[in-house]
Amino acid sequence: MNVNPIIEWVGVLLILGGSLMSLISAFGLLRLPDVYTRSHAATKSSTLAVLLSLLGAFLYFWAHEGYISVRLILGIVFVFLTAPVAGHLITRAAYRSGVELSESSDDDELEDVLFPEGRNKGS
């Protein structure tokens, strides 16, 4: 077997893994109880899904057409940089506007720091 079909198959399997990962992320969005755990599911696994799909597309075009796409590398770097920051900002905005944690979580260390006179009264 030539080298190029092997690299193409690696790309195909990476895209399959990326789509499975985004499916898992969507299930996490549906099944998890509150904003914070949902943000955990939506940020991490869908970032990895996008990265795997882009890497698979990059490998496929490299092996199949001999074309090294700089835009795909740039997209990988860009999503890897920005998606966790977006998740951080959304979660922080949710916490600061007083969204409750789910019933099953019992430890909230930030509450004494951010809301010293009790939640939903201060700021």
Place this chain on the structure above:
Amino acid sequence: MKTNDVILKTTSHVVFFIIFLFSIHVFLAGHFAPGGGFVGGLLTSSAIVLLLLVYDLKTVQKLLPINYTIMTASGLVLALGTASIGMFLGKPFFKHYFDHFYLPLIGDTELHTAMLFDTGVYLVVVGVTLTIIQSIGGDD
């Protein structure tokens, strides 16, 4: 209370340059690939809008002291001037010229006067977008 947004600021310092270089790439690649003055201008103004989100309006105006109204006007003048080159040479309005030149470091390059027209479009798009956003965001 002043919030501590050091993560957003540090990320935006890196991401601004990625978006800006990508906008220049899209703008220059417009003749042979998807892209051009309009998309490049929108990407550049979105990079500046990211700076406006992270910092406030006065800081960005100190950082980039550009009068966007004058930028729009000079883009229009550039586009109109490129379109009327042919008129002064006895050819119809909007006649474009191109030729191959040898540039140092790049080699044989095809230069086209449509690029100057595209630069005009770019300047107009950046100027109009940022004029709209600054005049909406700046009434305090």
